[in-house]
Amino acid sequence: MTLVILLFALAAFMLYLVYEARALRGHRDRIPLVVAVTGTRGKSSVARLLASVLREGGHRVLAKTTGSQAQFVLPDGSIQDIPRRGVASVIEQKEVLKKAVGAGVNCLIVEIMSIREENHYIESHRILKPNTVVLTNIRRDHMDAMGETEDEIGRVLAIDIPPGARAYIPEELRRNVTQHLTNSEQCKIVAVPPGRADVLASRHPELRNREFAENLDLVAAVATDQGIDDETIVRGMLKAIYDIGKFKVWKCRVGDKEILLANAFAANDPESTLKVIEKIRSMVPNGSAGITGLLSLRGDRGDRTLQWVAALKNGMSAHFRRVHVVGDHARAVRRSLKNVDVLRSVDAEEITVNIAAGMEDRGVLLGFGNIGGVGKMLVEYWQRVGEEYGI
Structure with missing residues (x-):
């Protein structure tokens, strides 16, 4: 009798896993553009900047940041705090996909929250499956989990780029990342040169004080490839709302x-x-x-x-x-x-x-x-x- 109960429970659990996998795949398939923002610093700023620019360009966007404040940037640009019960987990990204589908967005921008190597794979390859990845920088932090050197940290961050994704990387960091990509032939690497957004910043000097140049460069590169013109990019950048950790x-x-x-x-x-x-x-x-x-x-x-x-x-x-x-x-x-x-x-x-x-x-x-x-x-x-x- 006990064996029958155990087998029934196992079968029910397996059916639940199949249902969850199908639901997750269904939610992801209904979002045309998923952007994952990874890196050591600046993820929240880049996610918020990019969300504001794409929204200004006509996209319906949901963004989620987990930096100084865990928050959603809703499609209308308003901010919604994310209540946390206990320790944060990458599994919450499944609910983010569900929320994005419910909000009827055509673009989801998510800050990668993983630190440990195995979680990076689960979060990016199994849950979010981004078709665009933005890597902000590689700096020494969380060294107990990611490694002591920039090369070791770059190897972990490279996991966030799944097969078929288009990845925007600062030009000087291209080799740090691509040498660790086992699927590099299946990815499109866009090396963003320093000064990519200088023309925009020269027309609107306030941008230089509001944001770091390398963040502006990355956002401008992604937005341009999405067909957004320079003036719309600037308007979106100037409308971005930041969290408490913003410089x-x-x-x-x-x-x-x-x-x-x-x-x-x-x-x-x-x-x-x-x-x-x-x-x-x-x-x-x-x-x-x-x-x-x-x-x-x-x-x-x-x-x-x-x-x-x-x-x-x-x-x-x-x-x-x-x-x-x-x-x-x-x-x-x-x-x-x-x-x-x-x-x-x-x-x-x-x-x-x-x-x-x-x-x-x-x-x-x-x-x-x-x-x-x-x-x-x-x-x-x-x-x-x-x-x-x-x-």
Whole structure:
């Protein structure tokens, strides 16, 4: 009797799997264009930019981001938060396909959420099956799961390109990815050169301050291949709505000083943060001489803390007048780096006021490290008290 019950349960389970597979395939087949955005940094920004541009070009688009904030960008451009119960899983992408079909879209843009190699395969090849893949960059992060070197990380990210897909990759990273593609002859690789969007940015200088050039290049390349003209691309870019992790600068009066507050908390690695510093120097007249750093650390990301300590020891601290550290591991960092200040407060206003007291007028306070915890509270406070600068 027990064996009969077990066999019946197994048969029912197998029928359920067949039903799920057919439902998943049916949902995917009803969406003409699925774009997967992968890479180490900038995925959310590229997904939101591209969604806005394609929507401006007449497409009905649903986008999903999982960066600083898990959100849907709905076909009308409005934002819907994604409630999370427990740990995020790539299996939720099945529901995204179902939602896209229900919304009647002809384009779905999804940020790849996988970290571990096996999950990349399941998410891209088995669930999303994108016909277009956009790779933003390859940088050192999640090294315990993806590898220590750019080559190792590139091998994992290359998994996101399934057979038959059209993949847009920054020109300088083409070899990092294509050498790991076992199905390269079945893929169309589009190497996007630096400066691809320079003509657009020269006509609309505000784009240079709103977004990083490499992100604009990728979005312009994809949109052009979708038949969208330059002016429509620009209008879409300017209408894009970003999440809390987006790089942004505010002007704020603190006491008798006017300072600039710069959000780079979501640039979680040293290389990305150095690119933000370059951008600030291009935006702010005295930025090269007046940047004060505020490093926010997370207790569950000890690997990132070690990465920051190594970077600051190896010359990154020279970019700052002073570095302040807040969050878990702050005291441990202080023992390794003698020229940093540990902040014990976790109140955003108190942190800002105390640091500003030691800054010059018109100096820049750059927040970096992690958007979670104190970083998020600081950005929310800066948004309330500051006035957007340079945009």
